[in-house]
Amino acid sequence: MWRGDCGCCVGRRVSGRLCVPKLHAICEDYRAAASIDLEHDRADQTARITAPLLAIWGAQSVVGDLYNVKATWQEKANDVTGVALRCGHAIPEEAPAELTAHLLEFLDG
Secondary structure, three states, X not given: OOOOOOHHHOOXXXXXXXXXXXXXXXXXXXXXXXXXXXXXXXXXXXXOEOOOEEEEEEOOOHHHHHOOHHHHHHOOEOOEEEEEEOOOOOHHHHOHHHHHHXXXXXXXX
Protein backbone atom coordinates (compact mmCIF):
# COMPACT_ATOMS: atom_id res chain seq x y z
CA MET A 1 0.00 0.00 0.00
CA TRP A 2 1.58 3.32 1.03
CA ARG A 3 5.31 3.63 1.25
CA GLY A 4 7.19 6.46 2.88
CA ASP A 5 9.73 6.93 0.09
CA CYS A 6 10.20 10.66 0.51
CA GLY A 7 13.23 12.07 2.26
CA CYS A 8 11.10 13.37 5.12
CA CYS A 9 10.19 9.82 6.11
CA VAL A 10 13.59 8.62 7.21
CA GLY A 11 13.28 7.52 10.84
CA ARG A 12 9.69 8.70 11.14
CA ARG A 13 7.62 5.79 9.90
CA VAL A 14 4.38 4.76 11.54
CA SER A 15 3.97 0.99 11.55
CA GLY A 16 6.66 0.87 8.86
CA ARG A 17 4.24 2.17 6.26
CA LEU A 18 3.46 5.85 6.47
CA CYS A 19 5.59 8.71 7.74
CA VAL A 20 4.30 11.08 10.40
CA PRO A 21 3.95 14.14 8.08
CA LYS A 22 1.95 12.13 5.56
CA LEU A 23 -0.24 10.65 8.28
CA HIS A 24 -0.84 14.15 9.66
CA ALA A 25 -1.77 15.46 6.20
CA ILE A 26 -4.26 12.62 5.67
CA CYS A 27 -5.87 13.32 9.06
CA GLU A 28 -6.09 17.04 8.26
CA ASP A 29 -7.78 16.25 4.95
CA TYR A 30 -10.44 14.14 6.69
CA ARG A 31 -10.86 16.78 9.40
CA ALA A 32 -11.43 19.48 6.80
CA ALA A 33 -13.97 17.31 4.97
CA ALA A 34 -16.08 17.22 8.12
CA SER A 35 -15.78 20.93 8.90
CA ILE A 36 -14.50 23.80 6.74
CA ASP A 37 -15.11 21.95 3.45
CA LEU A 38 -18.83 21.85 4.29
CA GLU A 39 -18.84 25.62 4.76
CA HIS A 40 -17.05 26.11 1.45
CA ASP A 41 -19.50 23.78 -0.30
CA ARG A 42 -22.46 25.78 1.03
CA ALA A 43 -20.87 29.07 -0.03
CA ASP A 44 -20.44 28.01 -3.65
CA GLN A 45 -23.24 25.47 -4.05
CA THR A 46 -24.64 27.26 -7.11
CA ALA A 47 -21.26 27.80 -8.80
CA ARG A 48 -20.18 25.52 -11.62
CA ILE A 49 -16.68 24.42 -12.50
CA THR A 50 -16.02 25.66 -16.03
CA ALA A 51 -12.56 24.17 -16.57
CA PRO A 52 -12.33 20.61 -17.88
CA LEU A 53 -12.42 18.17 -14.97
CA LEU A 54 -10.99 14.66 -14.78
CA ALA A 55 -12.48 12.38 -12.13
CA ILE A 56 -10.60 9.15 -11.43
CA TRP A 57 -11.64 6.62 -8.83
CA GLY A 58 -10.95 3.02 -7.93
CA ALA A 59 -13.63 0.69 -9.25
CA GLN A 60 -13.05 -1.63 -6.29
CA SER A 61 -13.13 1.16 -3.69
CA VAL A 62 -15.98 2.24 -1.46
CA VAL A 63 -16.36 5.32 -3.67
CA GLY A 64 -16.77 3.12 -6.72
CA ASP A 65 -19.30 0.94 -4.91
CA LEU A 66 -21.43 3.69 -3.40
CA TYR A 67 -21.43 6.53 -5.91
CA ASN A 68 -21.87 7.28 -9.56
CA VAL A 69 -18.74 9.45 -9.48
CA LYS A 70 -19.00 10.91 -12.97
CA ALA A 71 -22.68 11.82 -12.51
CA THR A 72 -21.90 13.42 -9.15
CA TRP A 73 -19.27 15.68 -10.72
CA GLN A 74 -21.53 16.47 -13.69
CA GLU A 75 -23.85 18.14 -11.19
CA LYS A 76 -21.05 20.64 -10.42
CA ALA A 77 -19.02 20.89 -13.65
CA ASN A 78 -19.65 21.56 -17.32
CA ASP A 79 -17.03 19.29 -18.88
CA VAL A 80 -16.41 16.04 -16.98
CA THR A 81 -14.32 13.10 -18.06
CA GLY A 82 -14.49 10.16 -15.68
CA VAL A 83 -12.86 6.78 -15.45
CA ALA A 84 -12.87 3.98 -12.89
CA LEU A 85 -9.53 2.21 -12.67
CA ARG A 86 -9.19 -1.47 -11.76
CA CYS A 87 -8.00 -0.85 -8.23
CA GLY A 88 -9.11 0.14 -4.76
CA HIS A 89 -8.73 3.44 -2.90
CA ALA A 90 -4.95 3.93 -3.20
CA ILE A 91 -4.89 4.62 -6.93
CA PRO A 92 -1.27 5.86 -7.32
CA GLU A 93 0.05 2.83 -5.48
CA GLU A 94 -2.28 0.25 -7.01
CA ALA A 95 -2.49 1.42 -10.64
CA PRO A 96 0.36 3.88 -11.28
CA ALA A 97 0.80 3.20 -15.01
CA GLU A 98 -2.92 3.35 -15.75
CA LEU A 99 -3.30 6.54 -13.69
CA THR A 100 -0.35 8.18 -15.43
CA ALA A 101 -1.73 7.29 -18.86
CA HIS A 102 -5.11 8.88 -18.08
CA LEU A 103 -3.52 11.99 -16.57
CA LEU A 104 -1.23 12.51 -19.55
CA GLU A 105 -4.07 12.00 -22.03
CA PHE A 106 -6.24 14.52 -20.15
CA LEU A 107 -3.47 17.10 -19.80
CA ASP A 108 -2.38 16.75 -23.44
CA GLY A 109 -5.97 17.08 -24.64
